[in-house]
Amino acid sequence: MSALSQDLIKWYEIHQRNLPWRHTKDPYQIWLSEVILQQTRVDQGLPYFNKFVHAFPNIHALANASQQEVLSLWQGLGYYSRGRNLHATAQIISQNYDGRFPESYQGLLQLKGIGPYTAAAIASFAFDLPHAVVDGNVYRVLSRYFGIDLAINSTSGKKTFEKIAEEILDPKQAAQHNQAMMEFGALQCKPVSPNCEVCPLQLSCVAFSEGKVQQLPVKEKKVKVRPRFFVYHVVPNQQGYLAFEKRGAGDIWEGLYQFPLVELSSEEAQVAYLAHFDAAWRSAPFKHILTHQNIKAFFIRAPFAAEKKELEHYPFEEISSLPLPRLIDKFLEQHREDLTK
Ligand code: SF4
Secondary structure, X not given: OOHHHHHHHHHHHHHOOOOHHHHOOOHHHHHHHHHHHOOOOHHHHHHXXXXXXXXXXXXXXXXXOOHHHHHHHHOOOOOHHHHHHHHHHHHHHHHHOOOOOOOOHHXXXXXXXXXXXXXXXXXXXXXXXXXXXXXXXXXHHHHHXXXXXXXXXXXXXXXXXXXXHHHHOOHHHHHHHHHHHHHHHHHOOOXXXXXXXXXXXXXXXXXXXXXXXXXXXXXXXXXXXXXXEEEEEOOEOOOOOEEEEEOOOXXXXXXXXXXXXXXXXXXXXXXXXXXXXXXXXXXXXXXXEOXXXXXXXXXXXXXXXXXXXXXXXXXXXXXXXXXXXXXHHHHHHHHHXXXXX
């Protein structure tokens, strides 16, 4: 066992958080937790994990649910493609594998929506197989501990860090080692203000001894953020039912429902478009930030030229059962009363 692995596991035994997916060897629950926790903090993901396990206690239950049910439970977590992939993978495992996860790393990798990270997590946590999990926490710990300034999001950086992660893995305690490494990154060697003063790795940590903790890990510059300009038409029909359209494929929020939308090409175009509806009620602007997109949206109470859209009408009480993007949800939270008047 490497000294690093030994130190990490000792630290983990004392400091680990008590989380439900750490008390199970059920690959279904482990997979569920990993999918939910991608790009989501543990405190935010935990209630979603509990909701999913409660609603769908096993993979067949999840597979047999409708996509709408799954996306409704997923609502608020963002990255809806993960919710759709979760459902699709459940259906494949339920139908083609009789509900059993493949018990090998390569077998797991064959499944849609399961990449190297999730495959390693399930392989080690559920089946005790010696595969290193490499997530953002692990990149950070390795980069600082070994003083490596290769970009963690570059191809060569990824390869290097994955190789080191495999080398230091204790194959006899793969699950403990992986959990310890990730937890150490989440709680001790944090992105901002790592707790170096009371760190068990301090004496052998290169970044600490060279005063480079703040400079590591290195990341290549992010891709450009795309600005988008939305105007939603919130229009009740004669019965007071609100019009919705379902978002199509190839863009954000696929399969979710929204008020009929007009997307403008620029801020100026958005202002000019809104000027046509000067007399109508209009919301304050909503700013909604996604990883690669900044959306500025207005909601207006004005008729909409709907020739090319397929609209569905819902009474107000039924709206909460529709899978909605967080942006629409935010609007409804603020303007529920205006809409029921
Ligand atoms: S000394 Fe600081 S930078 Fe080094 S491993 Fe510990 S917490 Fe991370």
